[in-house]
Amino acid sequence: MFQRRAFLAGLSALAFFPFSLQAAELPDLGGQTVVVVTENAYPPLQFVDPKTGEQVGWEYDAMNEIAKRLNFKVEYQNTSWDAMIQAVSDGQYQVGMTGITIRDDRKEKVDFSEPYMRSEQFMLVRGEESRFTDAESFAAFEDGLIGAQPGTTPFYTAVYSILDGNEANPRIKLFETFGATVQALKTGDVDVVLTDGTAGKGYVDTSNGGLKLIGGPLGTEDFGFILPKGSELVAPINAAIEALKADGTIDALNKKWFLDYKMGE
Template structure:
């Protein structure tokens, strides 16, 4: 059978579109950020992003049969990237909140966290969250910690791109306390003995945060794939191995 030049060109175009569409469907575009250890942070020697959630999405991509395209963005730029369609999923320690739920779809939760307080070693007057009224508080920009701090009566809030910078600001005498996610603070202080020696990490926890990955509200197909991959990794023990690698303890058995 012979085809005209126009027909051959049209068929070639359709084939190209099918190939491109298949390639796009097999690529999982994930955005993370590099200042939220131990979930995602830059390796000081290689310059590459690493961490619990980075290892997790790599393992998930294998379960999903997709090629992972991982990029780093500022935390505040990830959800806009999802809304614009330039990325598929945000994996950057996103807390499940009603406000975020108006804009994006959440995966099943994979981590349970909470907010805690750090104060300078030897300081007095702050033992719990009720003692933060009227105090100077440092937080990481765009996080649940910032939202919580804004609700504290009379608090004077300063924001930073990382929790580590917030702690340094406090130690410089510019804040009375830092509010941050407990696992991140634990990791920062465990890795930096100098900071640990100058600070006290208080025990009270203000809220229980559930972390999840985020995607477009209408992308229920991707949510199903992500949720299944997470459940499969928990079932075969991979999830728990990654959790122990980065946190030193087994994963929370209460999460799905």
């Protein structure tokens, strides 16, 4: 869910290209409106800026650029994580974005875009934590509690890669949003939150030493946008994602949101 990830280490200060070098090759969607849903609870991918109250983040910038290049208008709406995949599957929204891991079981309900980001999961803990230092020592610390959202990749990593494979294990405390898990960590209600390095580093950077990441990566995941099965938007969005990768826009967004930006500053 923010240690710098390896793929970020070599980012250069690339300019943000307002128009793709390959724009002429991209489909023109004729100015149609596309309804995009997000949770707004996963900084710096998407969240409400505490200073301005605006919806901002990596995914907003990327989707706005995709819309510009494909000539469609974006209407943003919000829903909870636990409702999002089903709602997109049912056609309530045309696109979903909230750092969604591409998984085969989810492909049974929705179509995914090509991956726009690769992430690694880490353990987020309080800054003074010394009772455990990695997944193995946490598993042996029988009083330790993990905060997670049900049905998310971190939840399944906690169950099957750290604990005993029991999805009802009482050591996992469930919360509706990622932000709620981090708040529970800060107040001592849980001891670990599993998150991709992106979100975790964002929280560490703004915690004034209150939070830290420990251990090595617990797995790699690719993020993609979700769309209803058979959506005609999949191919155009994939083409736009490839264009953003090719001309350096993805690299520029990574630098802006993962290296330069600090929430609340």
